[in-house]
Structure formats: structure tokens, C-alpha cells
Amino acid sequence: MIIRNGAVALPGSPRLTRADLRVAGGKIAAIGLHLPPDGEPELDAGGLEVFPGAIDPHVHFFDPGFPHKEDFYHGTAASASGGVTTVIDMPCTSDPQVINLENLKHKRSLVEPKAVIDFAFFGGVSSQVFERGFPDCMHELAPYVPAFKTYATSGSALFERLNHYQFSRVLEVARELNRPILLHAEDAGFVLPAGEALRMTGDSPTLFYRSRPELAEVLAVFAVSEIAETLQAPLHIVHIGAARAAEIVAGRSTTSGETCPQYLAFDLDDFERIGAPLKITPPVKQPDQKERLWQYLADGVIGFVASDHAPGTHEEKNTGSIWTDYAGIPGGPTLFPYLYSAGLRSGRLSLPRFLEVTSEAAARRYRLDDRKGRIAVGLDADLTLVNPHATVTVRGAESLSRGKITPFEGMELTGRVQTTLVRGIVVYRDGEITCEPGTGAFLSPAE
Numbered sequence: 001m002i003i004r005n006g007a008v009a010l011p012g013s014p015r016l017t018r019a020d021l022r023v024a025g026g027k028i029a030a031i032g033l034h035l036p037p038d039g040e041p042e043l044d045a046g047g048l049e050v051f052p053g054a055i056d057p058h059v060h061f062f063d064p065g066f067p068h069k070e071d072f073y074h075g076t077a078a079s080a081s082g083g084v085t086t087v088i089d090m091p092c093t094s095d096p097q098v099i100n101l102e103n104l105k106h107k108r109s110l111v112e113p114k115a116v117i118d119f120a121f122f123g124g125v126s127s128q129v130f131e132r133g134f135p136d137c138m139h140e141l142a143p144y145v146p147a148f149k150t151y152a153t154s155g156s157a158l159f160e161r162l163n164h165y166q167f168s169r170v171l172e173v174a175r176e177l178n179r180p181i182l183l184h185a186e187d188a189g190f191v192l193p194a195g196e197a198l199r200m201t202g203d204s205p206t207l208f209y210r211s212r213p214e215l216a217e218v219l220a221v222f223a224v225s226e227i228a229e230t231l232q233a234p235l236h237i238v239h240i241g242a243a244r245a246a247e248i249v250a251g252r253s254t255t256s257g258e259t260c261p262q263y264l265a266f267d268l269d270d271f272e273r274i275g276a277p278l279k280i281t282p283p284v285k286q287p288d289q290k291e292r293l294w295q296y297l298a299d300g301v302i303g304f305v306a307s308d309h310a311p312g313t314h315e316e317k318n319t320g321s322i323w324t325d326y327a328g329i330p331g332g333p334t335l336f337p338y339l340y341s342a343g344l345r346s347g348r349l350s351l352p353r354f355l356e357v358t359s360e361a362a363a364r365r366y367r368l369d370d371r372k373g374r375i376a377v378g379l380d381a382d383l384t385l386v387n388p389h390a391t392v393t394v395r396g397a398e399s400l401s402r403g404k405i406t407p408f409e410g411m412e413l414t415g416r417v418q419t420t421l422v423r424g425i426v427v428y429r430d431g432e433i434t435c436e437p438g439t440g441a442f443l444s445p446a447e
């Protein structure tokens, strides 16, 4: 196939380059002007911008186990509609959890036939795993997972947080295996007592925020990154919402970080206005944090972005109390469109930096960069074609995800993802999935 006449985003280039792309065997085979026809079909990208497919390195698809919240078909379809060509799924919100090789193989066999884009799995280490299976489970999983997820405050009773001693042991193994530990960074010594005390005093987004403020995140990032620094072990802080947390990460030599559009777009004032549709953990922060996070994302202190896609059903999001409403949003389909509109087109991110934060940096951190992350000869033809002149208004009801409740509801975004290709296969075009379920393939990290 030849993709003709697009304005192509080549790595490192300060502006888009008019070029054709030849795709052969699912890979980019040639990049150039006026490539000779090869008898294969051609795709006219005139008037469109051609980006490397976005990588969303933090999703919860709940499959198998809780497919009423999301399943691998709807999750990957929604991601494809937003220009994402690779997702990395979290280990802790499916049943079984990805905590050993047997579970990974079982989960893969169930979800691979549903995927429309490529995917990888993170492994997980909870206190339960630490008591039973550690460290053998990490050793057996390491060839198949790019990193291991952990919590400083438990996300659920089925996957409990690690204490500082357990973090030190797990980080030692991570160093040996050369696989980062992913940290959900909220300090349990703050969050648990604060939540207990504050729920006695009332029911509001601000009270929920006060149980998990900037300081709760900063304390966890400081402590666990200090352990990682001491051990010289790889650590990655997921969904950073507090600017001070990013500053701590910047001072560490083996710790990296990500943020999410929800922390760049929204703050506590929005949470009071929107309520449960914006409830996430960690919660959005004070209004002054957003521009600082943008700055840290632009200058590389924060390495990349992820969606933390985790939809709740209508019932889960409307329990009658902000304390019990489900924490999570279906961020997958808006990840790249939001960053394109509010980052690249608004001038907050240069083109090279936009490419890094949406694709290349995550590919590198998770050892997928031998196949993914850039438009370059020899890499997978994972491509997102954007109409830069169109405008879209986010409508949750129209989403391909099972999750319809989004805090981005009604937001106008510049640019529209028109076509998404995975390894040269058109998987999405103009609002519809155009490939068979099972087109997506499982990815292991390169060694």
C-alpha cells in the first residue's frame, strides 16, 4: 500500500513533511516524494496530517471479569477512534489478575480475539502477591510484560498496597529484571485517616479532594522514589496530578513519570461543577497545578501521557455520594485528540515534543521502540490520519467505549482523527471500526 500526499510527522522534525509512505508486510518500507506505484492499493492522505499511532500506556479494560464496564473489543475500538494503535492494559482490574504467567496466558487467550489494535499487559505486584508467589512470579512474567504495577494506597481489597519494606524488595527484583515498577502514588498514611475523618463532615467533591490532596501524592512519590534512588532501581510514577511530584521525579536518576489529559484540562473548581463524571484517583488538583504540569510535560520533566481509561457504569457513577461513586473515566478515545488540540495546535507542545509524549517516549520506556513509536523505515506502519481543519465536540453517548460518562462531554477539540492504521491495516475510519476483531496482536517487550 502507498499512503499518498500526507503531511507526515517525522521524528525530530520541527514541521510536517509532505511525503508518501510505502507499507509492505505491515512495516513502513519507504518514505519519499512521488513513490512509484507498486500495483497495491493507494490511500489518499491529501489534506491530512499523518502521525505515528498514539500509544496509551495505561488502560483498564476489565476483561475478563467485569466486561459490563469495558471489554477488550469496545476498549480497543474506542482507543482506535482516538488515534491510538497500542494500549498497555493494567493487571489489577481483570479477573484473573496478571500476577503470574498462567494468568497472563489465560487472559491473552480470551482477549486477543477481541482486540482491534495492538496491546501489551503490565504485570502486577500486590501485598497478596508479595506474600505468595514473589519473586518467582516477577521472574516468569518479565519476558512478557514491560513493567509491574504497584499501589501506595490500595485500589481494591483484591490488590493491596505495598509497604516500604515490600517496595524495597520489589524494586530490587525490578532492577535485576530491568523492568520498571509503576507506582500509583498516594500515601496511605494520609489518605486512609483523612478519608475516614472527612466523610463524617459531609459529601462534596472538595471534601473528597481534601482526603487525597497534592501532599498525599507528593509523600508517596518522595518515599518510594527515595527507595528507588537508593537502590538505583527503575520506577515510574503513573498519573501525576501534583506539580511538586513532577519536581521530585525530575531530581531522581531512575524514576520517570506520566500525566493524563484530565490533570491538564481540569481542576478542583471543575470537579465541584461536574461532580462524579470527573471523579478519579488521584483526584484533580488546585487550579494552579495545570499550567505547571503543561510546562513540565513540554520540557520533558514528565515523560509522556496516558489516559488511565477506566469507565464506570451509570449506576457505579451515580451512587448518591461522591465518597462511593466510582473513581475512573473513559479517557482512551480523548487522549490523543485532546493533546492534539490543547497541546500541539494551541502551541503548548512543539511538534517533536508532541510526538514524544503521545508515542515515542512510552515506546522507549516500555521497550516497544524496535517496532513502535515513530514513523521510520522498518517500524510498524501504525498511523493516525488527522483532518486538521475539522472540529469535534466530545459526546460520550457516541463513544465506541462501553463507558459513556466523560468529563470531556461537550468540549470542542480542533482536529479530527479520520483514519487509524495498525501494521498497515485500516482499523478505523470515519466513526467506524473497519477490521475484524482479533486484528490486534499481543506485544512483548524487546530484550
Ligand SMILES: [Zn+2]
Residues within 6 Å of the ligand: 058, 059, 060, 090, 308, 310
Ligand atoms: Zn489506572
